[in-house]
Amino acid sequence: xxxxxxxxxxxxxxxxxxxxxxxxxxxxxxxxxxxxxxxxxxxxxxxxxxxxxxxxxxxxxxxxxxxxxxxxxxxxxxxxxxxxxxxxxxxxxxxxxxxxxxxxxxxxxxxxxxxxxxxxxxxxxxxxxxxxxxxxxxxxxxxxxxxxxxxxxxxxxxxxxxxxxxxxxxxxxxxxxxxxxxxxxxxxxxxxxxxxxxxxxxxxxxxxxxxxxxxxxxxxxxxxxxxxxxxxxxxxxxxxxxxxxxxxxxxxxxxxxxxxxxxxxxxxxxxxxxxxxxxxxxxxxxxxxxxxxxxxxxxxxxxxxxxxxxxxxxxxx
Amino acid sequence: xxxxxxxxxxxxxxxxxxxxxxxxxxxxxxxxxxxxxxxxxxxxxxxxxxxxxxxxxxxxxxxxxxxxxxxxxxxxxxxxxxxxxxxxxxxxxxxxxxxxxxxxxxxxxxxxxxxxxxxxxxxxxxxxxxxxxxxxxxxxxxxxxxxxxx
Numbered sequence: 001x002x003x004x005x006x007x008x009x010x011x012x013x014x015x016x017x018x019x020x021x022x023x024x025x026x027x028x029x030x031x032x033x034x035x036x037x038x039x040x041x042x043x044x045x046x047x048x049x050x051x052x053x054x055x056x057x058x059x060x061x062x063x064x065x066x067x068x069x070x071x072x073x074x075x076x077x078x079x080x081x082x083x084x085x086x087x088x089x090x091x092x093x094x095x096x097x098x099x100x101x102x103x104x105x106x107x108x109x110x111x112x113x114x115x116x117x118x119x120x121x122x123x124x125x126x127x128x129x130x131x132x133x134x135x136x137x138x139x140x141x142x143x144x145x146x147x148x149x150x151x152x153x154x155x156x157x158x159x160x161x162x163x164x165x166x167x168x169x170x171x172x173x174x175x176x177x178x179x180x181x182x183x184x185x186x187x188x189x190x191x192x193x194x195x196x197x198x199x200x201x202x203x204x205x206x207x208x209x210x211x212x213x214x215x216x217x218x219x220x221x222x223x224x225x226x227x228x229x230x231x232x233x234x235x236x237x238x239x240x241x242x243x244x245x246x247x248x249x250x251x252x253x254x255x256x257x258x259x260x261x262x263x264x265x266x267x268x269x270x271x272x273x274x275x276x277x278x279x280x281x282x283x284x285x286x287x288x289x290x291x292x293x294x295x296x297x298x299x300x301x302x303x304x305x306x307x308x309x310x311x312x313x314x315x316x317x
Numbered sequence: 318x319x320x321x322x323x324x325x326x327x328x329x330x331x332x333x334x335x336x337x338x339x340x341x342x343x344x345x346x347x348x349x350x351x352x353x354x355x356x357x358x359x360x361x362x363x364x365x366x367x368x369x370x371x372x373x374x375x376x377x378x379x380x381x382x383x384x385x386x387x388x389x390x391x392x393x394x395x396x397x398x399x400x401x402x403x404x405x406x407x408x409x410x411x412x413x414x415x416x417x418x419x420x421x422x423x424x425x426x427x428x429x430x431x432x433x434x435x436x437x438x439x440x441x442x443x444x445x446x447x448x449x450x451x452x453x454x455x456x457x458x459x460x461x462x463x464x465x466x467x
Contacts (some may be wrong), residue, residue, distance in 0.1 A: 010415040013399040016364055020352075021408040021424025022375040027383065028428035032406040043361035062341055064375040065350050068360050068368075201403050227428075235429030235444075238404055 002209035003041055006202060015040040018068040024058040028234025030224040030241065031055050031140050033198040035111070038138065041205035042212055044107045045069070047090075049082035051121055053113030054147045055140060077121035079110035084133035084217075091134075107212045108135035114155035115145045118179050129188040129217045136211040136218045139181065142226035150229040154179040157249075158301070159294045160282050162229070167285040172294050177301070185219040186255040192218040194254035196264075199241040203252060203264045210254075223250040231281025243276040248306050253313075261312040270306075273299045364413070376424075380407070384427035386444045389454045390420055394441040401431035401442060438462055 006012045018039045025032050031054055039046065046069040050056040056073050059066040074082050087108040093099050112121055117139040125137060144162050145151040152165040157178045161167040165174040186193045192214045194207045204222070211218035225240045227233070232240055244250040245265060252265040274295060277283035286294050350373040353360070360368065370376050397417055402410040409425040411418045420431075432442045439459045445451075 009399040009403055010397065013402045013412040013415060016361060017408050018360060019408065020374060020376040021421065022378040022380050023407075024380070025406065027406070027426035028430055029406050032408075033404055036406075036408065037403065059375075062344070063350065063373055064378055065352055065373055066375040068352050068357075068374070198404070233429075235433045237406070237428075237430055238434055 002213060003043055003205075006041060006205045006209075009201070012040065012201070012205070015043075018046075019059075020066045020068060022064070023066040024061055025054060026228055026234065028227045028237045029054070030142070030198050030226070030237050031058075033237070034138075034140055034204070034222050034224055037198060037201050037204045038109075038208045039069070041208050042107070044105045044212065047072075047083070047086050047106060047108050049073070049079040049086070049108075049110045051079040051110070051112035051116035052076040052147075053116055053140070054142075055111055055113065057147060076116050078124045079112050079116070080121060080125040080128035080135075080137055083108045083110040083135045083137070084128040084131060087133045087135050108133070109212075110135060110137045112137065112139055113145075113147070114139060114141040114143060115147075115151075115153045117141075118155045118181055119153055125219075126188065129185065129190055129219070131217075133217055134215050136208070136220065138208075139219070139221045140224040141181075141221055142224040142229065143178075144226070144229050146226045146229045155181070158298055159277075159286050159291075161285060162282070172285060172291045173282075182219070182221050182253075182255065185221075186258045188217070189258045190219055191216040191257055192254065193220075193258075194264075195221045195223075195250065195252060197223045197241055197245050197250055197252055199238050199245060200252060200265055207254060207264075229282065231284075232279060236279070240276075240279055243271065243279055247271045247273045247276040248302050249273060249276050251306060251309055253309055259317055261309065263309060263313050273302055379423040380426055381423055384425060384447050386427045386429070387422065387425065387447050387449075388420055388427070388429070388431050388442045389445050389449075389451050390417070391441045391443075391455055391458055394437050394439065394458075396437055396441075398436060400434040400436060404430055404434050406430065 003015055019035050048069055048071045050073045072082055090106060094102060141155055143155050144153055150163045152162040152174055155178055156162055156174045159173050161173040167173040182193055182195050192211050196204045196207050207220060211220055223244055225237050245252060246267040248270060253261060253263045255261050277286055285291060351371050352374045354369040354371050395417055399412060402412045407424045407426055409421040411421055429444050432440060432444050435442045438461055445454045
């Protein structure tokens with residue numbers, strides 16, 4: 001059941017952690033903030049599958065596990081497959097009455113990084129969404145393959161420096177646009193799709209509760225600031241995430257039944273994207289005079305996207 | 318809070334005793350690492366001190382050796398807003414009954430997020446060198462900063 005005491009932070013702090021410390025994620029990593037916010041918002045039994053990625057390699061280093069729930073890792077691409085198969089088996093055994101406790105609520109959750117969600121596990125995720133299993137897929141989007149040294153993924157935004165899309169005298173970093181995964185998942189007709197951020201803990205917890213409650217495949221994209229590859233000081237993780245949501249680089253919104261769009265956070269003062277870019281080492285080269293057009297392009301993309309989201313919300317179609 | 322019973326190595330992972338050591342290639346298929354001793358039920362409603370953690374749970378390990386700076390907590394100024402609790406990436410802020418009790422120095426990696434999100438003036442959490450003494454740090458806590466008029 002969803003934990004009801006998330007009205008304010010004090011009440012939320014009475015929940016018990018099911019994601020333990022002494023995992024090996026970097027100091028200041030947003031992955032564990034997200035996982036804690038999600039897991040503390042429910043007291044259901046969880047069956048969790050993880051794709052290969054930072055979260056998986058850092059939380060299950062033999063002989064340790066940081067998970068107080070059932071947890072499985074198979075391969076780079078198939079957390080969605082593992083979760084959907086576990087869900088199908090659970091359903092079958094429930095029908096046959098062979099479970100130890102037939103009424104115990106069990107929810108199925110899959111975690112993946114952006115590399116395994118946007119690129120490598122895309123086919124498997126799409127398949128699981130299409131088959132309509134009752135599970136929730138959570139993408140921890142740090143916009144590169146951070147676990148293997150910061151290669152470019154299709155979630156990397158325009159202008160970012162990565163080890164395989166380097167900025168220098170002939171290039172300004174990644175030239176291609178970021179894939180709009182939320183729209184793709186909504187196009188699957190999923191009952192609940194959202195983009196959330198850990199600095200807005202309440203919308204995060206509520207979004208996750210909603211995703212667990214709704215029957216059918218749900219997808220949540222979360223922005224996960226990466227101190228190592230975005231190149232900022234570990235203490236600034238929440239500050240950077242605030243900038244990401246206030247510059248609308250990461251708008252926070254949900255799409256219900258593939259068409260009904262709700263914006264969950266409207267910044268009071270919309271900041272210029274320079275504030276967000278300037279705070280990170282991976283965008284440092286954009287402030288050279290010859291790269292000014294890239295910043296302009298990023299700002300234009302953000303403005304267009306925000307306009308699009310607002311109109312979609314208004315139109316209710 | 319439990320510390321590693323058998324000592325720590327450089328990565329903060331507790332070493333298993335020689336008789337328990339099993340290489341990763343000796344682990345058979347389908348093996349399960351249990352987070353808890355015996356049958357674990359209703360974990361979501363049990364506080365950490367009520368749980369029976371197994372040696373496989375990373376809760377029983379420590380990453381304290383990662384730290385070069387550490388947060389020090391000043392109870393007198395804290396308003397129990399729980400910002401540090403919700404954003405601590407290492408589950409190292411211990412809160413019970415809506416009150417912050419302190420920092421779990423076994424799991425803290427010294428990232429400093431808790432200090433950044435602390436809203437009080439002066440801050441009720443500050444970073445000090447790992448070698449600093451907590452009592453001394455509390456004695457020399459900074460005074461309230463006056464707001465500068467623009």
